[in-house]
Amino acid sequence: MKDFPKLKEKTILAPMAGITDRAFRELCKNYGCGFSYTEMVSANALARSNKAAEILLKKADDECNIGLQLFGQNTENFVKSIKKYQKDFSLIDINFGCPAKEIINQGAGAALLARKNKIKEIIEDCVNASDIPVTAKIRSGLDDKKINFLEIGKIIENAGASAITLHPRTIKQAYSGKSNWNHIKQLKEELNIPIIGNGDINQPEDAERMLKETKCDYVMIGRASRGNPRIFKEIEDYLKTRKYALSSEKDRVSQLFEYLKLEEKYSGDFSNIKTNAMYFTKGIKKGSLIRAEITRAKTIQEIKNIFIKIKI
Numbered sequence: 022m023k024d025f026p027k028l029k030e031k032t033i034l035a036p037m038a039g040i041t042d043r044a045f046r047e048l049c050k051n052y053g054c055g056f057s058y059t060e061m062v063s064a065n066a067l068a069r070s071n072k073a074a075e076i077l078l079k080k081a082d083d084e085c086n087i088g089l090q091l092f093g094q095n096t097e098n099f100v101k102s103i104k105k106y107q108k109d110f111s112l113i114d115i116n117f118g119c120p121a122k123e124i125i126n127q128g129a130g131a132a133l134l135a136r137k138n139k140i141k142e143i144i145e146d147c148v149n150a151s152d153i154p155v156t157a158k159i160r161s162g163l164d165d166k167k168i169n170f171l172e173i174g175k176i177i178e179n180a181g182a183s184a185i186t187l188h189p190r191t192i193k194q195a196y197s198g199k200s201n202w203n204h205i206k207q208l209k210e211e212l213n214i215p216i217i218g219n220g221d222i223n224q225p226e227d228a229e230r231m232l233k234e235t236k237c238d239y240v241m242i243g244r245a246s247r248g249n250p251r252i253f254k255e256i257e258d259y260l261k262t263r264k265y266a267l268s269s270e271k272d273r274v275s276q277l278f279e280y281l282k283l284e285e286k287y288s289g290d291f292s293n294i295k296t297n298a299m300y301f302t303k304g305i306k307k308g309s310l311i312r313a314e315i316t317r318a319k320t321i322q323e324i325k326n327i328f329i330k331i332k333i
Contacts, residue, residue, distance in 0.1 A: 023154040025184040025215045026086065026111055028239065030055030031232065031260060032253045033217060035243030036090045036114075039293045044283035047081040048276070049246060054253040055239070056086045061116055064093035067102035078106060081287070085111065088156070092116040094128040096143050100150040112154040115143060117173070118188050120160065120195045131160050131192045134169060137176055144180035154183035158219075161204050164193040174208050186217040186241055196244075205235040217241050225252075225259035232260075248300025250276055270305050274328050277301040281321050291321075298324050307331065 034041060034049045036058035046057040059077055066074035080087060089110040091102055103113055117140060119130030133140055140157075147155045157177045162168035174185055189204035190196070200220030209216045218237035222228050223245045231240050246252050251272070255265040268276065277298060284294050298315050302308040311327060318324045 022148070022181045022214075023151075023183055025154055025156065026056065028055040028086070030253070030257055031239055032228070032256050033057065033239050033241045034246060034253075035219060035241045036061050036116075037243055037247075039290075039296060040247060042077075042284075042287070042289050042293065043079055043081040043084065044280060044287050044289050045250070045297065046087065047084065047283055048280050049250045049253055050084075050086075051279070052250045052252075052254045053257045054242075054246075054250075056088070056111075058088040058090045058114060059110075061090050061092050061119060062102075064091040064098045064102045065095055067091070067106060068095075068098035070105075078109065079287070080109065081283075088112040088114045090114040090116055090158070092119060092124060092129045094133060094139065096139075096146050099143055099147050103147055103150045107151055107153055110153065112156055112183065113147060113151055114186075115147060115155065115157045118158040118160045118186075120190075120192045125192070131163075134160060134163060134173060134192070135167075137169075137173060140173060141176050141180050144177050144182050148181035155181065156184040156186070157182050158186040158188070160192060161187070161189045161201060162191050164191045167191075168204075170204055170208060171211055174212055178212050178214050182214065184215040184217060184238075185212065186219050188219040190220060202231055202235055205231070205237050209236050209238075215239065219243065225256045225265050228256045229260060247297070248273070248277075248303050250280070273301050273303075273305060277328065278325065281325060285321055294321065295324070 032055050034054045034057040038060050041060050062074050062077045117133045124130035125132045161170045187205050187208050189201040205218040215238040217239045218231045218235050219241035222242055228240045251268050258265040295315055299312045302311045314327045
């Protein structure tokens with residue numbers, strides 16, 4: 022087993038489809054994020070050298086502390102993908118936690134929580150094929166009657182994984198209801214590898230509480246970072262000084278322009294750029310009107326012009 026990287030920061034950016042491209046990852050790291058991942062990538066597609074999948078592997082200039090997150094259910098394709106692409110990454114993360122129907126219907130993501138022997142096979146073969154650490158992301162279980170994160174966690178650890186991220190909701194919950202942080206605490210008590218807690222961290226106080234209550238090693242931030250990359254700095258400031266500054270409307274627009282500049286640099290997907298730009302309008306006056314204008318924008322400059330015109 023290879024050790025999970027030692028990070029100065031306690032915060033990790035979650036992989037999010039259509040969100041965590043190289044521009045957004047760079048932006049979050051500029052605001053203190055300690056580690057990030059590619060968007061979730063199909064191991065089947067990478068094994069075929071699919072060009073659309075390879076685009077998701079593109080990294081920012083001098084980007085480090087980045088993991089490649091793979092999904093699938095064909096063990097051979099995981100191994101092929103790792104051997105072909107591992108040299109560009111700090112670790113390989115296997116997704117056993119995605120509840121999206123299109124992923125579940127492939128027998129991948131969180132669907133594999135019902136196939137513990139398959140999880141064992143995937144992790145063992147990936148560890149054997151990899152020169153870098155292999156980690157996994159899981160959920161609490163299939164539903165409230167089939168909670169199996171402890172059993173799955175032990176299987177993953179014994180198979181040689183270097184860390185586990187737990188999002189303590191079930192597949193049935195998806196992203197509804199509350200995450201059960203006690204599951205993170207239990208997993209940390211039972212396993213010897215680092216545990217990354219994920220779920221319902223919306224502000225710095227949440228991050229501190231999760232670290233204290235569960236004793237997890239790191240916290241993973243997903244949806245709360247959309248339109249608010251500064252949350253990573255807020256959390257680190259709060260952990261060190263118990264103080265942090267919230268972004269004003271002008272701060273949010275400034276962060277949006279930083280993001281758009283990076284997307285111009287890296288020629289990002291424009292439909293994703295528009296979606297991300299809308300997240301930055303949260304809490305801004307006339308936000309709904311601004312979002313409607315963003316939907317009609319055809320270039321990054323047109324998005325910028327919307328905010329220049331309203332003079333926030």
